[in-house]
Amino acid sequence: MSSKVGRRAARLRAVFGARAFLATSLAAASLFAVLPRAEAVVIRGRLTNSMGRPVHGGQVQLMQNGKVAAHATTHQNGTFELRSAASGRFTLMGTSAGYFPGVVSEFYGGTTDVLKKDVVLGDMPTDQISVTATGLPTPLPQVTAPVELIDQSMLEGSLNLNDLMRQQPGVNVVQTGQGIAQTSLFVRGGPSDGNKVILDGIPVDDVGGSFDFGPFSSSAIQNVETYRGPDSVLYGTDAEASVVSFVTPRGTGTGKIPTLNYEGDGGNLHQVRNDVSLGGTLRRLDYYGAFSRYDTSNALPNDRAHMVTSAGNVGYTLLPRLNIRGTIRNTVAGQGLPGAYDFLGLTVLGKQQDHDLYAQGTVEYSALNTWHNLVRYGIARKGETAAYFGNVGTPVTFYAGTPYEYTSYYGNVVTIRGANGYTATGQSDIFNSNDFLTSNRDELYYQTDKQFTHHLAGLFAFRYENERGGDVVPAYADFWKTQRTNFEYTMQVQGDMWNRLFYSVGGAIEKNHLYGVAGTPRIGLAYFPGFGHFNRIKLRANFAKGVHEPALRDEFESLYRQLQDSGNTAAIAAYHVTPLGANRSRTYDLGLEQTFLKNQNLVFKLGYFHNMFDHQLDYIDPGTLSQIMGEPISSLGIYGAEANTLAYRAEGIEASLEFRPTSRWFLRGGYTYLDAVVVQSFSTDAAYNGLSATNPNLPGLPIGSTYPLVGARPFRRPPHTGYASVSYTRKRLDLSTTASMVSRSDDSTFLSYLDINGGNTLLLPNRNLDFGYVKWDMAGTYQTTNKLGVYVQMSNLLNNQHMGPIGYPSTPFTVRAGLKFRFSGQ
Numbered sequence: 001m002s003s004k005v006g007r008r009a010a011r012l013r014a015v016f017g018a019r020a021f022l023a024t025s026l027a028a029a030s031l032f033a034v035l036p037r038a039e040a041v042v043i044r045g046r047l048t049n050s051m052g053r054p055v056h057g058g059q060v061q062l063m064q065n066g067k068v069a070a071h072a073t074t075h076q077n078g079t080f081e082l083r084s085a086a087s088g089r090f091t092l093m094g095t096s097a098g099y100f101p102g103v104v105s106e107f108y109g110g111t112t113d114v115l116k117k118d119v120v121l122g123d124m125p126t127d128q129i130s131v132t133a134t135g136l137p138t139p140l141p142q143v144t145a146p147v148e149l150i151d152q153s154m155l156e157g158s159l160n161l162n163d164l165m166r167q168q169p170g171v172n173v174v175q176t177g178q179g180i181a182q183t184s185l186f187v188r189g190g191p192s193d194g195n196k197v198i199l200d201g202i203p204v205d206d207v208g209g210s211f212d213f214g215p216f217s218s219s220a221i222q223n224v225e226t227y228r229g230p231d232s233v234l235y236g237t238d239a240e241a242s243v244v245s246f247v248t249p250r251g252t253g254t255g256k257i258p259t260l261n262y263e264g265d266g267g268n269l270h271q272v273r274n275d276v277s278l279g280g281t282l283r284r285l286d287y288y289g290a291f292s293r294y295d296t297s298n299a300l301p302n303d304r305a306h307m308v309t310s311a312g313n314v315g316y317t318l319l320p321r322l323n324i325r326g327t328i329r330n331t332v333a334g335q336g337l338p339g340a341y342d343f344l345g346l347t348v349l350g351k352q353q354d355h356d357l358y359a360q361g362t363v364e365y366s367a368l369n370t371w372h373n374l375v376r377y378g379i380a381r382k383g384e385t386a387a388y389f390g391n392v393g394t395p396v397t398f399y400a401g402t403p404y405e406y407t408s409y410y411g412n413v414v415t416i417r418g419a420n421g422y423t424a425t426g427q428s429d430i431f432n433s434n435d436f437l438t439s440n441r442d443e444l445y446y447q448t449d450k451q452f453t454h455h456l457a458g459l460f461a462f463r464y465e466n467e468r469g470g471d472v473v474p475a476y477a478d479f480w481k482t483q484r485t486n487f488e489y490t491m492q493v494q495g496d497m498w499n500r501l502f503y504s505v506g507g508a509i510e511k512n513h514l515y516g517v518a519g520t521p522r523i524g525l526a527y528f529p530g531f532g533h534f535n536r537i538k539l540r541a542n543f544a545k546g547v548h549e550p551a552l553r554d555e556f557e558s559l560y561r562q563l564q565d566s567g568n569t570a571a572i573a574a575y576h577v578t579p580l581g582a583n584r585s586r587t588y589d590l591g592l593e594q595t596f597l598k599n600q601n602l603v604f605k606l607g608y609f610h611n612m613f614d615h616q617l618d619y620i621d622p623g624t625l626s627q628i629m630g631e632p633i634s635s636l637g638i639y640g641a642e643a644n645t646l647a648y649r650a651e652g653i654e655a656s657l658e659f660r661p662t663s664r665w666f667l668r669g670g671y672t673y674l675d676a677v678v679v680q681s682f683s684t685d686a687a688y689n690g691l692s693a694t695n696p697n698l699p700g701l702p703i704g705s706t707y708p709l710v711g712a713r714p715f716r717r718p719p720h721t722g723y724a725s726v727s728y729t730r731k732r733l734d735l736s737t738t739a740s741m742v743s744r745s746d747d748s749t750f751l752s753y754l755d756i757n758g759g760n761t762l763l764l765p766n767r768n769l770d771f772g773y774v775k776w777d778m779a780g781t782y783q784t785t786n787k788l789g790v791y792v793q794m795s796n797l798l799n800n801q802h803m804g805p806i807g808y809p810s811t812p813f814t815v816r817a818g819l820k821f822r823f824s825g826q
Contacts, residue, residue: 041109043082044369045118047074047094047102050128050139051528052454053499054078058096060119064088065254087111089254089281094119106252108284113320116369123595132198132225132245134494134504135234135459136449142502144524144540145231146170146591146607146654150224152249156820157263157779157793158218159273159294159307165213166740166775167723169654169670170228170609174716175214175804178298178811179305180335183214187228188609189650189676189717190241190585191616194548198235199246200313200327202360202378206439207469207484208551209238215333215354219275219292220311222249229609230546230585232520233506236463236488240548240585240613248313248327251279251286253824258287265791265818270297273816288313298336299812302347305335321366328359337386340807343428343751343762344411350388350432357381370451378443386435393430396756410756418764418806419744419771422698426761429754433475439552442466456495459506463488467513469552476639480556484513484549502526510547514555515582518547538593548583550642554617555580559625559641566638571629575682580617581644587611591654603658610651618646618682621706623753624693645682646707648714651675664729671722678708693752695763703763705752712766716805718745720772732783740775744768747805764806771802773810781820792817 047058054077062070062082069090070082084090092104099121109115120139122128128140130147140147148168150161158164162183166173172186184192193209205211227243235243253259258280266272272295279288294307308331315325337350360378367373393409410427417423442465449459465486472479492506504524511517522544529537550558558580563572571577591607620628622639656670681704692702692709708714720743727736747769751762776798781791793816796803803810 040083040085041087041090041111042114043070043084043090043092043109043117044114045080045092045116046078046454047080047096047119047121048078049099049121050123050141051499052139052142052496055094055096055099055121058094058121060092060094063091063093084109085111087113088283092117092119094121096121099123105250106281106286108317110284110320115320116366130225132227132243133231135447135461135492136457136494138494141528141538142496142526144502144504144526145542146228146540146589148226148228150226152222155218155221155224157265157781157791157816160216160218161213161221161224163738163740163775163777163795164218164224165226167668167670167725167738168226169605169607169656169723170652170672170674171226172716172718172721172742173213175810176808177335177338177804178300178303178809179296180214180294180307180333181305181808182212184716185211185213185242185244186717187226187242188587188611188652189648189674189714190611190613191548191583192716193551194238194240194242194546194583194585194613196231196235196239196243197246198243199329199358200248200360200378201362201376201445202358202380202443203235203238203441203465204356204358204380205238206382206551207441207467207482207549208554209240209548210551212354215307215331215335215356217292217294217307217309217331219309220248220277220288220290220329222247229542229587229589230520230544231522232510232518232546233490233492233508233522233544234461236465236508236510237486237512237547237549237582240546240583241611248311248329249277249279249288249290250313250315251281251288253280256282257824259824260822262821263791263818264820265793265816267793267816268814269299269811270295271814271816272296273818284317286313286315300336300338300341300347300809302349303336303338305333307331307333321369323364324362325364326359326361329357331356337388337432339430339432340428341809343414343416343749343807344393344430345414346392346411348388348430348432349390349392350386353385353387355381355383372447372449374445374447376443376445378445380439380441382439384435384437384439388432388434391430394427416749416762416764416807418769419802420765420768422764422769424695424697424749424762424764427756428751428762429756431754433473436472437470437552439469440467453495455497455499456493459490459492459494461488461490463490471553471556478556480552482552482555486513486549487511500528500530512547512549512582514549514580515547518582520545520547536595540591540593541589543588544586546585546587548585550580550583550617554642557640557642559620559638559643562638562641575629577643580642581615583613583617583644584615585611585613601660605654605656607654608651609654610649612647612649614647614680615644616646616648617642617644619706620682621752624705643682645680646678647680648676648678648708650714650717666727666729667725669722669724672720674717674719674721676713676717676719678710678712678714681707681710693760693763695760697761698765701765703748703760704766705748705760705763706750708746709766713746715747715766716745716770718743718770718772734781735778736780737776737778739777741773742803743772745770745772749806770806773800773803774798775800775803787822789820789822790818791820 058074069084072080094102102119102121175183197205197211225245263275275292277290311329334353338347362376444464447461467484470481488510490508494504496502524542526540589609596602652674659667693705722741725738783789799813
């Protein structure tokens, strides 16, 4: 009996216990449904100075809608953690005594998101983070290579980047004409097509490396970064002398109404410019778009120009550590082709049109906050057309009455004056031909990098390029096409020891369709002694090699290929002619940076560089080729050719100074000495039985007609260049003035066998043929209200007409004045 009662009691306790547990669970669930969940965006990271040292006791604020959403004080190791119950778009700002504030650019944070964001305090009042040098965001003091940054504030009101690029050490900008005419960049004596130009991570230069900066507007550019030196390790072929990187702005802000910016101005030479941009955010989405147009008549007849640019940038945060982004830029430009006015005494009826389209899509994912992965696909579609409409000048008929009769047109009788004092008088052949050039590229890039410790990071990358192009010159029955497939593998390690010695070591192997396999190493060191009077000095050293693939036209004008096609194998053997290979460079540089006064108000930089550019392309004109090979041009059947026979050395010294005496004044200046010497050339080297050209009116003076002479300077590399700028800023007023100084440089008239008798009387000695110049500009802006401002831009105040190669007058003094308007929902 007692056992039965016990079992019944146990069953009753079990039933009532289950019911009680169920009731308690339902009550808890109901309460959980009623009460708000404890969700928050969590931001973790480290506060460091520009040397990577943790900052203890610093303040970090999480900003949203202009207000502090959360704040924290950093621990002994510089770490911090912030939490906010609100989701949306945030910025981070770190502060500490003795440093300029560090700001992390805007990002999206959702509830339950855990994000890693490090804050770097600055030594300068502007953002000093480099990405181009190492492929990873790196504070400028930790960068081992010479890098210059141009931010968006310096771009306001400018037409293109020509004048701003001049405000850098080691850089020479050469514009062949006026307005937006063809503009080339020579960095540390390197070739003008040896600069890798990238936009939002994708290459935008032509197949073979050339890039025209003239019709590239400053509209929709957030910043510019110039890496002086070869960096084929990270960027592959064409990064032989430098890397120039452009970045498209992103939409920012937390308001529902986007930000609208407009600039409009007009000036002499029928200048009209309009520039409008719109950008904003919508929760996880940021967007930006811009459109600009510039028109001018220039100062020469038949030289009107226009430049139309449109750009866009859209990004979306899919997951806390997964982002996608796409950018696009389209440029349509046109300008007259008046020719070399100082050689012809008249303008030619021609026009050049450019249509360039660049686009890319990127997916980025960070795993465990220390492992970053990136996949990017980009395209470049470039088309250039040069067309001429009718003939001008004096017609001259040759071989009249024979089957070989033809007519050439010559300019007026002119006297050509070089900066070296030599002159030549005569009439030049107006040598024109229609040309249709296309250059297309598709690129797939993958990068994975990991921060192993605070002092060590590694990177691996893979690049695939598919390049296509064509060049049609009807006058010569040239219909060229090519396709190249290139692969590159990159490995790099960077880090520091004791936050004092910084290093970057990398190497790449590239399989190029044209020149085969090439290896490119790079190593860089930066050291801060950190004692006594040297506690603010930085010492750096770099060594690197670069490669550069020949351009489309060079590939088909190869001397080897033309001799082979004509069956002239004897000449190939006699003159040791080989197929076109990679242009190569080797460089090492040493430098120091010393800061003085409090808050880094005075910064002095000094550097030495030594470059060797070998296997460079050497153009041999048909007349010289005929002399060397002892055969008439008609039997050779070669009307100019390219060979990898040019080599030259370029070494020099760079110095720059930045001084900020007060918060309102900022002064910059720099100087570069370049000693460049040709050590080998097919056309003039005795080893190849080379011969220099001569002008019969200047007997005994050797001249390089289309090539530099051995022992002379390469063309358009002035030995002395410099720059200076002064800016003054108050609450509503901004004033600035800049100057660029360039000495005389070697060049050629390139008029070999082009006088009215088919001779060389229009050639001049190369030494110091191009004029030196000073280009002085001024600009000012007055902000009448928070939304409206007026500005004026004055260029070439000295009205210097000799700032380009001989034969091409430069743009005279110009002035533009206009209004700027900004409307923001912030």
